[in-house]
Amino acid sequence: MKRYKDLSPSPRIILTPGPVExxxxxxxxxxxxxxxxxxxxxxxxxxxxxxxxxxxxxxxxxxxxxxxxxxxxxxxxxxxxxxxxxxxxxxxxxxxxxxxxxxxxxxxxxxxxxxxxxxxxxxxxxxxxxxxxxxxxxxxxxxxxxxxxxxxxxxxxxxxxxxxxxxxxxxxxxxxxxxxxxxxxxxxxxxxxxxxxxxxxxxxxxxxxxxxxxxxxxxxxxxxxxxxxxxxxxxxxxxxxxxxxxxxxxxxxxxxxxxxxxxxxxxxxxxxxxxxxxxxxxLEEGLEERFARHRLHERALVAGLEAMGLTRYGDDSCKMPVVTCVCIPSNVDGEAVRSQLLADFGIEIASSFGPLKGQIWRIGTMGYSCRKSNILLGLAALEAVLPLHGASIVPGAAISAALVIYAEGAKPDA
Ligand SMILES: Cc1ncc(COP(=O)(O)O)c(C=O)c1O
The missing domain is CATH 3.40.640.10 (Type I PLP-dependent aspartate aminotransferase-like (Major domain))
Structure with missing residues (x-):
């Protein structure tokens, strides 16, 4: 008799500060x-x-x-x-x-x-x-x-x-x-x-x-x-x-x-x-090119979150380009949102520690996870889920804001 099922981890879009895809x-x-x-x-x-x-x-x-x-x-x-x-x-x-x-x-x-x-x-x-x-x-x-x-x-x-x-x-x-x-x-x-x-x-x-x-x-x-x-x-x-x-x-x-x-x-x-x-x-990608890629996707993510009307946590002048912290709107249960993102979209974002627990989500843009389709899907999923949890966001703006950044990034001199 087979007591344990075959291992078959669900495909995930991992937008946490690690481990990533x-x-x-x-x-x-x-x-x-x-x-x-x-x-x-x-x-x-x-x-x-x-x-x-x-x-x-x-x-x-x-x-x-x-x-x-x-x-x-x-x-x-x-x-x-x-x-x-x-x-x-x-x-x-x-x-x-x-x-x-x-x-x-x-x-x-x-x-x-x-x-x-x-x-x-x-x-x-x-x-x-x-x-x-x-x-x-x-x-x-x-x-x-x-x-x-x-x-x-x-x-x-x-x-x-x-x-x-x-x-x-x-x-x-x-x-x-x-x-x-x-x-x-x-x-x-x-x-x-x-x-x-x-x-x-x-x-x-x-x-x-x-x-x-x-x-x-x-x-x-x-x-x-x-x-x-x-x-x-x-x-x-x-x-x-x-x-x-x-x-x-x-x-x-x-x-x-x-x-x-x-x-x-x-x-x-x-x-x-x-x-x-x-x-x-x-090394094949090139260190500088890799840093630039991380920057580009961070900018697209930030533009999308801003367009939705979400507030970022922390001093922007020392922000890590590979982690974006978002303030959880005061009337929203952050864990319920995270659970729904995972259950319905297979997308994982991170919660936080200590005094920030329940206050912010942390979204990672790291390594192989840091790519255009992930950013766009992450933004789309958040935009769909947040209103269901009582957040009042600007609907329909996030994806176009991110796409503007990608269009700028695609210009040869960008
Ligand atoms: C900045 C920093 N230092 C250390 C660690 C600990 O790493 P590990 O969990 O791989 O032992 C982490 C893990 O998240 C980290 O983010």
Whole structure:
């Protein structure tokens, strides 16, 4: 007797800030035949993936590889590797994922100091630099694109200030990598953590990271303490300074990703195929072209929402181009609208966290999900559903407003 039905997930239009739809080429790559993790054919794919990641992160760092696990694994690997117990870590917080950085840092034994700014805004870089000078942290961890509020923190001046003060800057670019510029070298970011399931349109399960020599030097110093060996002789081992994870120990991971291929974990080979194909798609499209595509669809979405009479949440000057936050009209049950969009149209938009729960919807325009048909269908569905839930919107205006943007975007000089 057949107890469980065949797996047959419903087709969806995913307009959330992740996970988003996967390009069919990535899905295909995920199903390719297995290779052993030390098969030269596979290790050649690993090397190619590292090179593709350098291009994605815009860096000449030696180290650029995926950590197996969701984006949190990349965050934990970097923070666990860099934070020694008692280190003072500054986390500027402008949304939910700032709290995640603070929580991980605390678990690593850091003395966490935070500064916070109102949700829906970001920091003036000067505020962060003042906090650095006042609080004298050992390192700084900050989110680039805060999906909970849809805001993006400018990083260039903060990167410069950290470099001048010889402080390490760690950046969560989980939601921005592949959708908007992340300039690892030009902005002087020491370690950057990306995500697969957002603008790269690869399923969740790997976290691409990159870090520079300054980070590696700190990791290796801890490694030497663990081994009890220094360049000039033996030192006493100090267990309190060991990297507190085996799975996420970057010194071991980099040995595995180096030509030595020192055995560590069993690589998630199918995920690597998927990531490599996702990166190939990004680089084939071209980073600048991809950023422009994300901008165009964001503009079309925003024009449609505005034409409907909906209000956007947050400060537009720091809006993430890949997430649009919409205020739920006061008389409308946001969850009921989301449920109907899913049930009747197969369209998913996101709710929100903490103080914004029930206040805003978050609409993602990321990766393969970010395309004209999805935007138009999303707008049409919202326009149809909202009046049924008591919202008074301007009927019949959204699609034409979006189409005007697409027509402008199609002009050669647009
Ligand atoms: C900005 C940001 N950082 C970190 C994460 C955590 O990523 P994951 O759920 O893949 O571990 C997310 C996930 O939504 C995110 O949006």
């Amino acid at each position: 996967v390009d069919p080429r990535v899905s295909r790559a995920l199903s390719y035949p297995m290779l052993g993790q030390f098969d030269p054919e596979f290790t050649a794919l690993m090397n190619e993936t590292m090179q593709m990641l350098r291009e994605l992160f815009r860096t000449s760092n030696r180290w650029a590889f995926p950590v197996d696990g969701t984006s949190r694994s990349g965050l934990e690997a970097v923070l666990t590797g860099l934070i020694e117990p008692g280190d003072r870590v500054l986390v500027p917080i402008f949304g939910r994922f700032g709290y995640l950085l603070a929580e991980i840092a605390e678990r690593c034994g850091a003395e966490v100091v935070t500064i916070e700014t109102e949700w829906g805004t970001v920091f003036d870089p000067g505020e962060v630099i003042d906090a650095i000078d006042r609080l004298k942290p050992d390192l700084i961890a900050i989110v680039h694109g805060e999906t909970s509020t849809g805001r993006m923190q400018p990083l260039e001046a903060i990167g410069r200030a950290c470099r001048e003060r010889e402080l390490l800057l760690i950046v969560d670019a989980v939601a921005t990598i592949g959708g908007v510029p992340v300039e690892t070298d030009a902005w002087q970011l020491d370690a950057v953590i990306g995500g697969t399931q957002k603008c790269l349109s690869v399923p969740s399960g790997m976290s691409p990271i990159t870090y520079n020599d300054r980070v590696e030097a700190k990791l290796m110093r801890r490694k030497r303490i663990e081994k009890g060996i220094q360049p000039d002789g033996y030192i006493e081992k100090d267990p309190s300074l060991f990297i507190r994870s085996n799975y996420l120990d970057l010194t071991q991971l980099q040995d595995y990703w180096s030509p030595q291929r020192l055995n560590h974990h069993t690589e998630a080979t199918a995920m690597l195929y998927g990531l490599r194909e996702g990166l190939r798609l990004v």
